Amino acid sequence: MAGSQPLALVVDDEPDICELLTMTLSRMDVRTDIAMSVTEAKRRLAEKQYDFCLTDMRLPDGDGLELVKDIQQRPLDRALPVAVITAHGNMDTAVAALKLGAFDFVSKPINLKPLRALVQLALRLGEEKRSPQTEWHALLQGQTLETRKLQEHIEQLSRTDAPIHIRGEHGAGKELAAREIHRFSPRSSAPFVVVNCSAEDPAELEHSLFGNHTEGPESGPLMAANGGTLYLDDITELPEALQAKLLQCIQNKKIYSPSANREHALDLRIISATHKSLVDAATAHRIRSDLYFRLNVIELVVPPLRERQKDIPMLARSVLREVAASSGNPTPRITQDALNTLQNYSFPANLRQLENILQRAFALCDGRTIRPEDLQLDPVSAKLHENSGLMEEADGVRLGGNDMYPGQFSSSTFESLDEFLQDIEKKALEKALEETRWNRTAAAQKLGISFRSLRYRLKKLDMED
Numbered sequence: 391m392a393g394s395q396p397l398a399l400v401v402d403d404e405p406d407i408c409e410l411l412t413m414t415l416s417r418m419d420v421r422t423d424i425a426m427s428v429t430e431a432k433r434r435l436a437e438k439q440y441d442f443c444l445t446d447m448r449l450p451d452g453d454g455l456e457l458v459k460d461i462q463q464r465p466l467d468r469a470l471p472v473a474v475i476t477a478h479g480n481m482d483t484a485v486a487a488l489k490l491g492a493f494d495f496v497s498k499p500i501n502l503k504p505l506r507a508l509v510q511l512a513l514r515l516g517e518e519k520r521s522p523q524t525e526w527h528a529l530l531q532g533q534t535l536e537t538r539k540l541q542e543h544i545e546q547l548s549r550t551d552a553p554i555h556i557r558g559e560h561g562a563g564k565e566l567a568a569r570e571i572h573r574f575s576p577r578s579s580a581p582f583v584v585v586n587c588s589a590e591d592p593a594e595l596e597h598s599l600f601g602n603h604t605e606g607p608e609s610g611p612l613m614a615a616n617g618g619t620l621y622l623d624d625i626t627e628l629p630e631a632l633q634a635k636l637l638q639c640i641q642n643k644k645i646y647s648p649s650a651n652r653e654h655a656l657d658l659r660i661i662s663a664t665h666k667s668l669v670d671a672a673t674a675h676r677i678r679s680d681l682y683f684r685l686n687v688i689e690l691v692v693p694p695l696r697e698r699q700k701d702i703p704m705l706a707r708s709v710l711r712e713v714a715a716s717s718g719n720p721t722p723r724i725t726q727d728a729l730n731t732l733q734n735y736s737f738p739a740n741l742r743q744l745e746n747i748l749q750r751a752f753a754l755c756d757g758r759t760i761r762p763e764d765l766q767l768d769p770v771s772a773k774l775h776e777n778s779g780l781m782e783e784a785d786g787v788r789l790g791g792n793d794m795y796p797g798q799f800s801s802s803t804f805e806s807l808d809e810f811l812q813d814i815e816k817k818a819l820e821k822a823l824e825e826t827r828w829n830r831t832a833a834a835q836k837l838g839i840s841f842r843s844l845r846y847r848l849k850k851l852d853m854e855d
């Protein structure tokens with residue numbers, strides 16, 4: 391830090407606000423320089439090294455966004471955390487600032503409590519950047535371009551506090567990526583809390599999000615994640631009534647407790663995820679547009695394992711090391727043929743499937759060496775997945791095969807393409823249900839869809855009985 395006390399640059403042309411900010415920061419042992427315009431701010435940034443910058447949006451010679459952009463473009467200042475002050479309710483500007491690289495925003499009239507939390511986070515951000523990078527989770531290591539891009543993006547996102555939406559196939563590592571963002575972020579000492587938004591029962595989901603009736607939000611994950619990160623998995627499945635409630639909490643940064651008859655301040659980073667398209671869900675009005683804009687400020691795409699093909703040998707060895715260590719056994723060897731076989735497989739269920747395959751292979755092998763036959767890969771389903779693009783295979787359920795559907799549309803058998811596709815869907819659902827003895831939760835899991843989605847499909851295809 392510049393000197394023993396941190397130094398902040400406040401950019402605002404309203405003397406009252408400058409005074410309020412200077413006083414608040416000085417009570418936090420932060421020294422402040424003031425700039426009244428974009429030009430003056432740029433000059434000061436060129437002269438001194440700051441630990442944090444807070445800028446108003448409307449300035450006499452330009453706007454705060456220009457400054458945010460400028461700070462991101464200066465190599466020396468790349469590490470400088472910048473936050474913006476927005477007019478009350480102007481979410482568009484706040485989102486634009488976050489997209490440009492601002493780590494957070496405060497809205498007018500300035501409330502001192504969130505402002506202090508923001509300053510503390512900004513200062514921790516500065517410190518994090520100076521500490522040596524921690525090692526990646528074993529499944530996110532690798533040398534392929536896709537993996538490096540992912541790592542770089544994760545590092546970048548851990549330096550902001552903006553909401554992130556993660557998109558990727560089942561088992562590709564969305565939660566892992568979210569955990570890494572949290573671990574590298576200044577929120578890392580606070581909890582990372584996971585909520586799955588596709589619960590079977592909406593009332594149960596409401597409790598699991600907002601706490602139960604007797605204890606209120608104090609017993610729920612939003613309060614549990616306070617100060618840290620809330621990971622909302624399968625966000626496209628969140629029922630509409632809960633979307634409104636969630637939006638209110640995120641927007642107001644508060645949660646109401648009926649039992650205590652008071653509001654609790656919420657200081658959370660939200661990371662949401664889906665294996666579907668959030669854009670499609672918003673277009674189809676399954677996700678409220680105001681919530682969509684709140685969640686999808688920055689998107690992170692986690693690549694499927696088949697796009698990290700060259701990483702597979704390294705990943706396989708590291709999974710085997712873990713599997714063996716957890717049972718107190720020496721790590722088995724894996725032959726080059728077995729590695730080649732893995733590299734040629736399409737892994738429809740991604741990292742999760744790689745782990746499952748190697749756990750099974752470890753149990754089946756002679757204890758010392760894993761050979762191709764120990765992997766028990768299903769070449770047909772792998773090929774089907776590669777070629778069809780129609781359906782997804784998860785956890786080893788075979789959705790295709792000539793015994794199930796003819797593979798191509800014929801107008802003599804089906805009246806329309808829709809009917810043909812419905813037939814495929816019906817057969818896949820039947821098969822998964824049979825294989826799980828009509829346990830719908832397990833069948834949904836096998837099909838790689840949520841329980842709600844399975845229920846919806848069964849209804850749509852008139853298969854509820």
Ligand SMILES: Nc1ncnc2c1ncn2[C@@H]1O[C@H](COP(=O)(O)OP(=O)(O)OP(=O)(O)O)[C@@H](O)[C@H]1O
Pocket residue numbers: 529558559560561562563564565566567569623664665741742743745
């Ligand atoms: N905290 C963790 N520690 C160790 N391994 C983990 C952890 N979280 C996930 N994994 C492993 O990482 C792999 C990818 O899982 P992850 O849950 O990140 O995928 P995902 O893309 O979020 O999947 P889904 O869409 O089904 O929720 C799995 O094999 C899982 O076992």
